[in-house]
Amino acid sequence: MPLPKTRFWQARLHQTIYESTTAAGKAFDVALLLLIVASILIVMMDSVGLLHRRYGTVFYHLELTFTALFTIEYLLRLISIQKPLRYVFSFLGIIDLLAIIPGYLGIFYVGAQSLLVVRSLRLLRIFRIFKLTRFLSEMQFLGTAVKGSLRKISIFMLFVLTLVIILGSVMYLVEGGKNGFTSIPTSIYWAIVTITTVGYGDISPVTPLGKALASFIMLIGYGIIAVPTGIVTTEMALAVRRREQTAEACPRCGREGHDRDATFCKYCGGKL
Numbered sequence: 001m002p003l004p005k006t007r008f009w010q011a012r013l014h015q016t017i018y019e020s021t022t023a024a025g026k027a028f029d030v031a032l033l034l035l036i037v038a039s040i041l042i043v044m045m046d047s048v049g050l051l052h053r054r055y056g057t058v059f060y061h062l063e064l065t066f067t068a069l070f071t072i073e074y075l076l077r078l079i080s081i082q083k084p085l086r087y088v089f090s091f092l093g094i095i096d097l098l099a100i101i102p103g104y105l106g107i108f109y110v111g112a113q114s115l116l117v118v119r120s121l122r123l124l125r126i127f128r129i130f131k132l133t134r135f136l137s138e139m140q141f142l143g144t145a146v147k148g149s150l151r152k153i154s155i156f157m158l159f160v161l162t163l164v165i166i167l168g169s170v171m172y173l174v175e176g177g178k179n180g181f182t183s184i185p186t187s188i189y190w191a192i193v194t195i196t197t198v199g200y201g202d203i204s205p206v207t208p209l210g211k212a213l214a215s216f217i218m219l220i221g222y223g224i225i226a227v228p229t230g231i232v233t234t235e236m237a238l239a240v241r242r243r244e245q246t247a248e249a250c251p252r253c254g255r256e257g258h259d260r261d262a263t264f265c266k267y268c269g270g271k272l
Contacts, residue, residue: 010079010082013076013079013080014080014081016028017073017076017077017080018077018080018081032073035066035069035070036099038066039062039063039066039070042059042062042063042066043063045059046063063103064103066103067100067103070096070100070103071100073096074096074100077093077096142236144235144239145232145235145236145238145239146232146235148235148238149228149231149232149234149235152231153231156227160224163220164188164191164192165188165191167191167213168184168187168189168191168192169184169187170213171187171190171191171205171210171213172184172187174205174207174209174210174213175187175205175206175207179205179206179207179210180202180203180204181203186203189203190203194214194217194218194221195218195220195221195224196221196224196225197218197221197222
């Protein structure tokens with residue numbers, strides 16, 4: 001049964017805006033991304049004092065044009081779907097709305113144009129253009145590994161926090177305020193910067209004992225960096241192993257966790 005003209009027009013518009021399987025859909029997405037990148041570049045250049053003084057008026061009118069185009073695009077997205085409220089309150093729908101609002105705020109409030117960098121979040125649509133949705137399963141796999149290691153990492157971070165509090169307090173006693181360690185919180189900040197091997201250099205020990213303690217903290221830092229990596233790597237290996245297993249339960253002992261090509265239960269030897 002052929003669709004009514006209004007439904008057919010809405011379906012074609014939906015296919016162009018929301019899908020990238022057609023030439024029109026791909027062209028629309030590419031054009032949208034180019035507009036987003038161009039609008040972000042305009043905001044960035046407008047923040048440079050010299051460029052703002054010379055081309056501020058041009059940037060302002062370009063931004064008004066971009067805001068109008070993004071508003072039209074947002075409205076087209078609403079009228080091309082049957083339940084627009086679902087899009088309005090979706091993640092990308094909220095991002096699209098946030099990308100438009102600063103443009104109108106900039107008309108009434110000076111400086112609101114800087115909020116237009118929110119549009120960079122809309123570049124997330126690039127995943128749809130290049131059809132990277134097949135990697136969502138891999139993202140879920142990585143999320144499972146991170147979730148499985150979260151408890152271990154939390155306990156480890158608690159240990160590190162305790163360690164930097166102790167070491168920072170000791171450094172405060174060793175160096176004192178005359179060498180920059182004016183308080184225990186400042187000394188703890190130094191210990192965190194040192195143990196993470198960042199090393200800003202705004203505070204540094206002067207006494208021989210302080211330098212020895214700093215060297216000890218630096219050596220500990222190298223070992224600490226490797227621990228979270230090892231935890232996540234272990235969880236990823238376990239996640240890969242679980243993914244390669246089947247949920248089939250043994251009819252004899254009822255236990256699961258068998259390999260997909262297994263013929264017999266690895267726990268009781270029963271036939272699967």
